[in-house]
Amino acid sequence: MKFLCVGCDEPMTLAQAPDPPSEGSLSATFRCARCGQRVALLTNPWETQLVCSLGVAIGGRKPSREPLALVRATLADARLLWTEQAEQRLARVPEPVRPMARAAIERYARERGYREVDCAVMDEAKAGMHG
């Protein structure tokens, strides 16, 4: 999608990067470099979802390089991914209590909005539980 200032016959450039979708809508502002005219693009929920489904970042933001970034961000309910090192550390917890430890750490991570569990999150969770 491109924007053209009809009066100047000049392409418009992004003046304000879109914020994360709010109430199902994205908004982005474009500006004509010659005359300063500004226009705003506002999407409806279906258009927003379609853009999000492409897995690209809009408005000059850096696309995420996290593995499975789109899938993990978009699944309604997904398991938290653990790093290999974190899994190895969890494996040292006695087996009878391991599921409980996993659930407690995941609960801690989800409450804080972490997208994955690594050793640092484990340390933090442990300190939080004992502190």
Added chain:
Amino acid sequence: MKSYREIAGDGGSDVLGQVAERSARLHARMVPIANRLAVMSGKGGVGKSTVTANLAAALAMRGRRVAVLDADLNGPCLARMLGVEGQRLKLGDDGIVPAAGALGVKVVSMDLLLPETGSALAWQAPAARNQFAWRGTLEASALVEFAGDTAWGALDFLLIDLPPGADRFADLQDLLPACDKALVVTIPSGVAALSVRRSVILARRLEARLLGAVENMAGLFGEETPAQALGVPVLGRIPFDPRIAQCADRGVPFVGAHPDTPAARAFSAIADEVER
């Protein structure tokens, strides 16, 4: 007034650049994989996943390095069939670490990411209704992520188990051009052969190589052999054996559990054809 093509760039997002970068990443993942083979069918319920799991196991039993990508995001079952149900995908330094299945077959499946085995796939979306408008796009992007973000390593075979549908292989080729071979699965039923034939016709229009057809459950309905009518080489006929489904339920590949049966020998013969 300037036309679309006369304007360079897209105002600052560089969507095409992002897509090109993703394609390059995906290509780099595929380079160390010698064979990328899709298992497809125009018809559901013919045993695509059963064939995928047992072909993967048959190849692994002869020492090949094998992985499977369960491209059926809405009905994944390879995790169960290959004994990794309940395992988790892990984050490694180079991407997602596949689950290690029976006979060392690596497995990546949506099932390993969902909160509970058997959970239905549901996406968060501001537009919960009219999902048809974006769901296909999202699932295509998800499949590209699974293929491109997994640390497959060097493999002899990557088998991609497609959901049913005549056009699924064409879609996969658009998303993952490196997947340049396919086999088609059918059963001895005229109705199934009718749907499968459509997928063969579409596959022939692509640049990919259609290795041939596998007839699953052969002999179940008599002596018909509709695979021969598809106009592609018949790679093998797998005789119906109820233990195949029982093994799948237990997460044990049939070819490993019952290697001396006619069905296991048929899978092994198909592996010969695929390796040829």
